[in-house]
Amino acid sequence: MSFMITxxxxxxxxxxxxxxxxxxxxxxxxxxRIVQLAIGQSDSSYKIFLTPDNVGIATFGAADVQGVPIGGxxxxxxxxxxxxxxxxxxxxxxxxxxxxxxxxxxxxxxxxIGGYKVVDSRAEQHIWEVLIKAGQVRRINENGRQGALWRxxxxxxxxxxxxxxxxxxxxxxxPLPHHPIQWGFFTLQxxxxxxxxxxxxxxDTMRFHPRPxxxxxxIDVLVIKPDQAQWVQRKTLHA
Numbered sequence: 001m002s003f004m005i006t007x008x009x010x011x012x013x014x015x016x017x018x019x020x021x022x023x024x025x026x027x028x029x030x031x032x033r034i035v036q037l038a039i040g041q042s043d044s045s046y047k048i049f050l051t052p053d054n055v056g057i058a059t060f061g062a063a064d065v066q067g068v069p070i071g072g073x074x075x076x077x078x079x080x081x082x083x084x085x086x087x088x089x090x091x092x093x094x095x096x097x098x099x100x101x102x103x104x105x106x107x108x109x110x111x112x113i114g115g116y117k118v119v120d121s122r123a124e125q126h127i128w129e130v131l132i133k134a135g136q137v138r139r140i141n142e143n144g145r146q147g148a149l150w151r152x153x154x155x156x157x158x159x160x161x162x163x164x165x166x167x168x169x170x171x172x173x174x175p176l177p178h179h180p181i182q183w184g185f186f187t188l189q190x191x192x193x194x195x196x197x198x199x200x201x202x203x204d205t206m207r208f209h210p211r212p213x214x215x216x217x218x219i220d221v222l223v224i225k226p227d228q229a230q231w232v233q234r235k236t237l238h239a
Contacts, residue, residue: 001214004058005150005198008125011188012225013114015056016195019217021045021063043217046071052085054229055115056222060152062107089115093128093137100132108133116226123226146183156202
């Protein structure tokens with residue numbers, strides 16, 4: 001599993017994710033089969049990718065395909081289908097779905113694709129979601145509206161942004177003050193800050209939960225604007 005978040009604001013698109021790769025391991029002791037869930041295999045897994053035409057691709061869900069990290073398959077897809085550039089962002093979601101669905105064992109993975117499309121000389125943000133197992137390919141955002149979406153281990157952040165009520169002694173629920181996130185007023189820097197916060201709060205909260213630690217490692221952050229894209233932070237190879 002994993003955690004990724006995409007924010008789309010007036011100035012640009014921000015995508016962020018963790019780097020942990022977890023596996024389900026099995027071993028035998030005599031006649032017993034013991035299944036160990038969410039064994040941390042690596043904290044250097046890439047989950048966000050940038051195409052030659054400045055489209056971001058983020059993955060969540062199953063992080064391996066036929067026993068190897070999904071990142072290698074995404075890079076192969078980009079080299080085979082997007083390497084020459086000059087493609088529309090709306091072509092990519094269907095291509096991703098067809099590419100991974102054609103594998104001998106299609107993974108239970110999802111993808112968020114984000115970038116810009118020029119319509120009548122104006123750059124429009126397009127955010128798409130692809131769910132391989134569910135056979136779903138759909139556009140998420142509406143033109144002119146700012147917002148955010150997160151996928152993977154979503155429960156921690158979702159609890160923080162949802163209204164909360166407490167039960168009093170009479171058994172009635174009394175709502176606590178609720179302060180909705182004002183996505184519409186986010187600057188690009190606000191979006192970067194919130195993206196890092198969202199991944200970090202998920203990682204740190206799960207540390208204290210009696211649950212598999214499926215989110216962890218460095219946080220990668222990609223920013224996409226109509227005319228350029230840049231990595232705000234991204235892990236690199238080192239000795």
